[in-house]
Amino acid sequence: MFNFPIIDLNKLESSSSEREELRRGLTDVGFFYVKNWGLSESELQEIEALTREVFTASDAEQKKLEAYIRNMAHSFYLFDMDSEFIQKVDPNLKLDIKRIDEKFWKMFLAMKNTGLDLLTWFEKIFSLQQGRLREQFATDPVCCLHGNYYDKTPKGEWGIESHLDKGLITLLYQDQTGGLEAEYEGKWYPIPPIEGSLIINLGRMLEYFTYGVAKGAWHRVRAHKTDRISWPFFLNPSFDAQFARLDEFKSNEAAFTDLEKKRRINVSGTYEPGTTFGSGTYRDWHNKYVVNADEHRRNRGHLKIWEMEEPAKAEVDGPSFKSLQALPNQWKQPNSRVYLNGSSWGGY
Ligand SMILES: O=C(O)CCC(=O)C(=O)O
Numbered sequence: 001m002f003n004f005p006i007i008d009l010n011k012l013e014s015s016s017s018e019r020e021e022l023r024r025g026l027t028d029v030g031f032f033y034v035k036n037w038g039l040s041e042s043e044l045q046e047i048e049a050l051t052r053e054v055f056t057a058s059d060a061e062q063k064k065l066e067a068y069i070r071n072m073a074h075s076f077y078l079f080d081m082d083s084e085f086i087q088k089v090d091p092n093l094k095l096d097i098k099r100i101d102e103k104f105w106k107m108f109l110a111m112k113n114t115g116l117d118l119l120t121w122f123e124k125i126f127s128l129q130q131g132r133l134r135e136q137f138a139t140d141p142v143c144c145l146h147g148n149y150y151d152k153t154p155k156g157e158w159g160i161e162s163h164l165d166k167g168l169i170t171l172l173y174q175d176q177t178g179g180l181e182a183e184y185e186g187k188w189y190p191i192p193p194i195e196g197s198l199i200i201n202l203g204r205m206l207e208y209f210t211y212g213v214a215k216g217a218w219h220r221v222r223a224h225k226t227d228r229i230s231w232p233f234f235l236n237p238s239f240d241a242q243f244a245r246l247d248e249f250k251s252n253e254a255a256f257t258d259l260e261k262k263r264r265i266n267v268s269g270t271y272e273p274g275t276t277f278g279s280g281t282y283r284d285w286h287n288k289y290v291v292n293a294d295e296h297r298r299n300r301g302h303l304k305i306w307e308m309e310e311p312a313k314a315e316v317d318g319p320s321f322k323s324l325q326a327l328p329n330q331w332k333q334p335n336s337r338v339y340l341n342g343s344s345w346g347g348y
């Protein structure tokens with residue numbers, strides 16, 4: 001059993017051993033737990049119950065929901081209380097949309113704040129100038145919260161196949177089922193749930209910007225006999241962030257180039273045959289490798305995804321929904337009623 005770091009956010013300021021554990025999580029393991037991140041256990045229990053209600057609602061209930069989102073090929077948005085979608089809610093709908101919206105939005109913000117605080121801690125751990133990570137990459141980060149619903153993954157199939165998330169940091173809350181595993185030095189280890197804690201893993205972008213000193217971590221979800229819910233929050237760079245790596249880490253360039261060469265492609269829910277990151281912005285990279293990747297992501301997991309984004313970002317991405325709508329029907333929502341099956345663009 002591998003010992004993943006567990007960081008109590010309330011102790012980071014006062015305890016150097018806590019900061020050392022964070023360093024281990026950041027530079028060696030790529031995965032760690034954090035405690036005291038913002039939501040109480042009772043709030044999390046409520047979120048779990050509401051999420052299960054949404055995902056297990058009757059066909060009829062889900063059909064009603066579908067009617068509200070038929071113009072959105074990709075996501076099930078609940079965050080904008082003034083939107084047409086919310087106002088048009090069928091009075092007979094049993095799901096309590098407003099409550100779901102309120103709870104999920106609170107979770108979204110708590111996770112976003114925790115992620116940004118962690119970036120500040122990473123700056124300290126790396127002795128970077130204050131703001132070096134946050135100001136260069138995350139002044140206006142592209143954030144996305146998923147509800148992942150694994151409906152009794154059939155034996156022999158993966159909940160989610162081995163992958164590396166594409167963004168800066170992923171913050172994940174999971175129910176008590178278990179099944180998540182991470183790779184460390186070539187071996188796979190379970191990441192069991194610790195009640196109330198978040199799992200943090202580092203993504204491809206943070207790894208790239210630091211020449212691999214911050215460690216991107218591979219992970220996967222095993223098949224399980226019961227259903228399982230997890231809530232990953234993806235903190236991606238700002239669309240306008242330049243793909244400029246930090247000189248402070250340049251001494252690791254040779255080692256990182258080596259690592260990249262040995263890597264499988266199509267690593268992170270993106271489709272990157274022979275990727276060179278090059279210059280430009282995160283938006284350029286996103287448009288090239290994420291927006292066009294749906295076909296390749298289709299079979300990467302056995303789950304339904306519910307997705308929440310910030311309204312402003314959803315607008316920025318309007319064109320990508322439209323381009324998705326132009327795709328042949330079978331690419332849009334395979335087997336799905338309300339939710340997309342394993343074809344999120346914002347996450348992974
Ligand atoms: O469900 C999990 O525990 C992991 C989900 C995940 O890796 C992802 O959505 O990128």
Ligand SMILES: [Fe+2]
Pocket residue numbers: 163164165170219348
């Ligand atoms: Fe992931």
